[in-house]
Amino acid sequence: MSQEQKLLVVKDLNTTFQTPAGPLPAVGGVSFDLNKNETLGIVGESGSGKTVLSRTIMGLQPRTNVTVSGSVLLNGFEVVGASEEEKRKIWGLQVAMVFQDPMTSLNPVTRVGKQIDEILRVRMGMDRQSAKARAIELLELVGIPSPSQRYRVFPGELSGGMRQRVVIATALAGSPQLLMADEPTTGLDVTIQAQILNLLEEIKERLKMSVVLVTHDLGVVATRTSRIIVMYAGRIVEIGSTREVFAHHRMPYTRALLDGSPKVSNPSHTRLMAIPGRPPNLQDLPPGCSFAPRCSYATDRCHQERPELEPSGAPGHFFACWNPLPTTRGVPA
Amino acid sequence: MSSSPLVREMIEDATVRDTPPRKRRLGILFWACVGWLILNLLAAILANVLPMKNPFFQDYAVVNASPSLHHLFGTDDLGRDIFSRVVFGSRVSIEVGLGAMFIGFGFGGPLGMLAAYRRGKFDTFLTTFMYIFLAFPAIIATIAVLSFWTPRSLLKIIVVVGIASVPIIYRVIRTATMNIATKDYVIAAKVQGATDRRILVKELLPNVAPIGVSFLLIGVATVITLEGSLAFLGLSVNPPTPSWGNMINESRAILQTNPWLAIFPSVAMCLFLLCLNFIGDRLRSHFDVTEVKL
Amino acid sequence: MARYLVRRLIMLLGIVFVITVGAFYLIHLLPGDPAVVILGTGDSPLNRAKLFAQLGLNKPIYEQYFVWMGNIIHGNLGTSFISQTPVWGTIKSALPIDLELMVISQILAFAAAIPLAMRSAKKPDGWLDRILSAGSFTLLSIPSFIAIVLLVLFVAIDLGVPHTGVSSYVGLSTDWIGNLESLSLPSFVLAVGSFVVYYRVLRSDLIATLQEEYITMARSKGISQRRILWRHALRPSSVALLGTAGVNIGGLLAGGFIVQYLLDIPGLGYTLISAIGLSDYLVVQGIVLVVCVGVILINFFFDFVINIVDPRISRE
Numbered sequence: 001m002s003q004e005q006k007l008l009v010v011k012d013l014n015t016t017f018q019t020p021a022g023p024l025p026a027v028g029g030v031s032f033d034l035n036k037n038e039t040l041g042i043v044g045e046s047g048s049g050k051t052v053l054s055r056t057i058m059g060l061q062p063r064t065n066v067t068v069s070g071s072v073l074l075n076g077f078e079v080v081g082a083s084e085e086e087k088r089k090i091w092g093l094q095v096a097m098v099f100q101d102p103m104t105s106l107n108p109v110t111r112v113g114k115q116i117d118e119i120l121r122v123r124m125g126m127d128r129q130s131a132k133a134r135a136i137e138l139l140e141l142v143g144i145p146s147p148s149q150r151y152r153v154f155p156g157e158l159s160g161g162m163r164q165r166v167v168i169a170t171a172l173a174g175s176p177q178l179l180m181a182d183e184p185t186t187g188l189d190v191t192i193q194a195q196i197l198n199l200l201e202e203i204k205e206r207l208k209m210s211v212v213l214v215t216h217d218l219g220v221v222a223t224r225t226s227r228i229i230v231m232y233a234g235r236i237v238e239i240g241s242t243r244e245v246f247a248h249h250r251m252p253y254t255r256a257l258l259d260g261s262p263k264v265s266n267p268s269h270t271r272l273m274a275i276p277g278r279p280p281n282l283q284d285l286p287p288g289c290s291f292a293p294r295c296s297y298a299t300d301r302c303h304q305e306r307p308e309l310e311p312s313g314a315p316g317h318f319f320a321c322w323n324p325l326p327t328t329r330g331v332p333a
Numbered sequence: 334m335s336s337s338p339l340v341r342e343m344i345e346d347a348t349v350r351d352t353p354p355r356k357r358r359l360g361i362l363f364w365a366c367v368g369w370l371i372l373n374l375l376a377a378i379l380a381n382v383l384p385m386k387n388p389f390f391q392d393y394a395v396v397n398a399s400p401s402l403h404h405l406f407g408t409d410d411l412g413r414d415i416f417s418r419v420v421f422g423s424r425v426s427i428e429v430g431l432g433a434m435f436i437g438f439g440f441g442g443p444l445g446m447l448a449a450y451r452r453g454k455f456d457t458f459l460t461t462f463m464y465i466f467l468a469f470p471a472i473i474a475t476i477a478v479l480s481f482w483t484p485r486s487l488l489k490i491i492v493v494v495g496i497a498s499v500p501i502i503y504r505v506i507r508t509a510t511m512n513i514a515t516k517d518y519v520i521a522a523k524v525q526g527a528t529d530r531r532i533l534v535k536e537l538l539p540n541v542a543p544i545g546v547s548f549l550l551i552g553v554a555t556v557i558t559l560e561g562s563l564a565f566l567g568l569s570v571n572p573p574t575p576s577w578g579n580m581i582n583e584s585r586a587i588l589q590t591n592p593w594l595a596i597f598p599s600v601a602m603c604l605f606l607l608c609l610n611f612i613g614d615r616l617r618s619h620f621d622v623t624e625v626k627l
Numbered sequence: 628m629a630r631y632l633v634r635r636l637i638m639l640l641g642i643v644f645v646i647t648v649g650a651f652y653l654i655h656l657l658p659g660d661p662a663v664v665i666l667g668t669g670d671s672p673l674n675r676a677k678l679f680a681q682l683g684l685n686k687p688i689y690e691q692y693f694v695w696m697g698n699i700i701h702g703n704l705g706t707s708f709i710s711q712t713p714v715w716g717t718i719k720s721a722l723p724i725d726l727e728l729m730v731i732s733q734i735l736a737f738a739a740a741i742p743l744a745m746r747s748a749k750k751p752d753g754w755l756d757r758i759l760s761a762g763s764f765t766l767l768s769i770p771s772f773i774a775i776v777l778l779v780l781f782v783a784i785d786l787g788v789p790h791t792g793v794s795s796y797v798g799l800s801t802d803w804i805g806n807l808e809s810l811s812l813p814s815f816v817l818a819v820g821s822f823v824v825y826y827r828v829l830r831s832d833l834i835a836t837l838q839e840e841y842i843t844m845a846r847s848k849g850i851s852q853r854r855i856l857w858r859h860a861l862r863p864s865s866v867a868l869l870g871t872a873g874v875n876i877g878g879l880l881a882g883g884f885i886v887q888y889l890l891d892i893p894g895l896g897y898t899l900i901s902a903i904g905l906s907d908y909l910v911v912q913g914i915v916l917v918v919c920v921g922v923i924l925i926n927f928f929f930d931f932v933i934n935i936v937d938p939r940i941s942r943e
Contacts, residue, residue: 058847060843060846060847084852087849088849088850088851089849090849091846091847091848091849092847092848092849092850093849096847096848097844097847099840099843099844101840104839104840104841105840105841105843105844106841106844107841107845107859107862107863108841108863108937108939109862109863109936109937109938109939110859110862118845118848118850119848119849119850122850122854123848123849123850154938154939156938156939167844170844170848173848174848174849464642465642465645465646465649469646469649469919470878470882470918470922472882472884473882473899473915473918476900476903477903477911480903480904554768558770561770561772561773562770562772562885565772565885565888565889566888566900578772581772581773581776584776585776585779585889588776588779588780592780595776595777595780596777596780599773599776599777602770602773603768603769603770603773606768606769606770607764607765607768609768610764610767610768611764614764
């Protein structure tokens with residue numbers, strides 16, 4: 001596929017924060033692309049850089065004390081280095097974000113409907129009536145009952161799940177082609193989580209959008225993404241189609257993540273294997289592979305040299321490890 | 334431009350959240366202010382032994398003189414040396430400030446803490462009582478009482494102003510204590526069986542103290558300003574005792590001929606107030622580690 | 628929301644009631660004999676006693692209170708012993724002056740505070756922010772009387788600008804230009820005092836609000852900075868500002884007397900001070916009552932506005 005047909009092309013993206021204690025490299029050397037109508041999952045623990053990555057991709061990183069290098073091409077538009085004004089042109093209309101905590105991502109003193117149709121009125125020049133009508137349509141689309149009445153409520157009057165639906169509706173208002181969903185279900189009840197994720201999938205199909213789903217929960221990405229990126233300490237450590245990564249992962253960290261999440265197929269009372277140690281301090285990274293201190297497969301080389309992504313053989317599947325898990329290709333799963 | 338204590342309290346409440354970490358370090362300006370205050374305090378205490386002119390001596394030969402080597406700040410319309418009057422005048426301000434705050438915090442502090450900690454009927458009753466007083470413009474009450482309670486003395490002023498400040502100190506301390514008393518580590522201490530007394534002294538007091546100290550400084554500043562206002566109504570100490578407020582008031586009549594009587598006490602007072610406010614502000618942001626967002 | 632407001636109203640009315648009792652007792656407990664003031668000290672004790680009885684001052688205090696309250700309910704605040712004019716008339720002529728001062732000074736204060744606070748919140752620690760912070764801090768430390776004296780010294784005397792004298796306050800109906808001129812200095816001083824407070828509070832709240840997630844969300848919708856500041860950040864940040872404004876304006880009503888006194892503006896504060904000096908009980912009571920009711924109305928008004936701005940308050 002040619003470049004133009006890919007929705008998103010990220011090359012060697014680095015995001016560094018300037019803190020009083022020195023530079024903090026939150027994201028390093030990230031490269032991947034995204035096609036239209038595809039769902040990509042970005043998985044990692046807290047502090048892995050996944051949220052910073054999702055914001056940087058959009059260009060939504062803080063304006064001060066942050067340096068970004070590399071390239072992010074969204075529909076041919078270069079996000080890195082673009083001015084705030086230029087970025088504003090794509091925000092909401094070509095790419096939108098669904099934030100993690102619906103309690104804090106909606107303005108508590110403005111009515112819900114107004115927040116949804118703001119982009120229609122202010123940026124797309126719709127008049128009030130049409131904008132309101134469209135907002136009510138969107139409320140219906142995200143599955144909120146009695147949408148015309150709900151138009152007038154304040155966020156505080158809605159439950160968590162409803163609020164998140166409103167956030168999604170707001171993100172969709174501008175009909176973006178790319179939706180960044182940053183932990184959209186963390187903090188919601190488990191039952192609601194499934195509903196929201198299903199909703200996202202439905203919408204994605206209907207509106208032919210691409211979705212980037214950022215989460216720490218492997219269960220979330222397992223069935224809903226076509227490809228996933230595993231991040232650790234700001235870098236990609238494994239990337240490939242979801243199936244491939246789940247079944248034939250090579251990087252021990254990925255294995256550890258999988259082992260750490262509960263599976264229905266496990267016999268009851270199976271102990272979850274926690275990863276020993278703690279996530280590294282990004283300002284004080286050890287030389288070599290960032291995961292080495294906690295890795296049970298670590299070799300000397302792992303502690304000295306940082307591994308680059310290398311292909312595993314399967315199409316689109318890459319991993320960064322000197323001592324990868326033995327390939328299970330050819331072995332029945 | 335000073336505002337009522339109620340307004341000051343609201344400013345303090347509101348400005349808690351905005352200070353970035355950098356500013357939390359006590360800078361050189363902070364210590365400069367501390368130094369200036371100490372200097373003023375020393376000068377006030379040692380006023381009698383310092384080599385200054387007699388503040389009461391009226392030298393008709395040098396009435397309304399401009400500053401010179403003989404009279405550093407010039408003289409007023411009765412020939413009295415302004416410099417020494419300013420130094421002696423600081424006594425009034427300092428005494429009123431410290432004295433009134435002593436009374437205010439002496440009563441308002443413990444009551445506020447107790448009420449916040451105990452809650453219940455004691456708290457409701459006391460707080461309603463105090464809040465009613467808060468609604469009444471304290472300045473007017475102070476003026477009314479001082480107008481009629483003659484003959485005037487510094488002690489009376491201190492007592493009246495001190496009592497008038499109790500409600501607001503009560504409120505500030507009570508609010509601060511309530512914020513802390515609901516924090517988990519206090520409840521944890523209670524669950525562990527600590528006595529009330531122990532909790533008050535070991536958990537609550539150290540955490541309320543910083544807010545208390547910073548409000549204390551602001552309170553002193555407010556009270557000193559109040560003394561100034563009272564002087565303008567003739568309700569401060571009787572002449573010929575010098576006080577900053579008195580002097581500024583006297584200067585109004587001779588403003589055209591002698592600007593010095595207006596300028597020097599004003600500058601002295603403003604500097605003093607500025608230092609107080611600055612230190613109070615810095616201390617508050619220094620201790621408020623929990624509220625800062627990175 | 629209506630229930631909340633009604634609750635507040637009842638509470639505030641209760642406070643008014645208690646304050647009137649308190650004020651009444653306070654004033655009557657104070658030494659100072661109106662009969663002496665009226666008749667002078669030279670007159671015979673017998674005459675004084677007669678006057679006392681005539682004025683109804685020999686009845687027990689609580690009876691006097693009820694008489695007074697009874698009159699008030701009928702809209703009669705009494706007639707001053709001293710000046711022999713109805714109290715309400717005195718207040719009526721003084722009140723509009725206070726109102727005018729308040730309106731002008733507050734408009735100036737808000738008109739300056741809101742845009743400047745926004746600029747500073749946009750660029751915290753920028754040069755504007757630093758200058759304004761240092762400046763407002765300094766101004767906050769300057770007592771109003773010093774400000775007036777110094778202003779009069781430098782502006783009026785050094786620059787020869789005409790300033791107020793004994794009867795230089797000019798009524799609005801007489802000459803509106805002269806009116807504005809005579810009120811310019813006191814309005815300015817009051818405005819600066821209020822500005823300093825409003826600026827600080829608003830700036831601090833705006834900075835805190837701008838860190839909220841919903842601001843980032845608005846940014847992600849491609850909304851301009853300007854709109855974000857005015858439409859998204861200002862409303863939630865206004866709560867503290869409005870609360871402070873309520874307290875401040877209430878305080879101005881009562882405490883603006885220093886400014887009035889110094890510049891001979893015959894507003895309520897000025898009248899009150901004179902009345903206290905003359906032991907003019909009824910006037911003092913009347914003014915205290917009016918001021919308290921005024922403060923309560925102001926607080927009530929601001930409660931109402933805060934509720935419109937941030938409906939969460941009444942819901943809690």
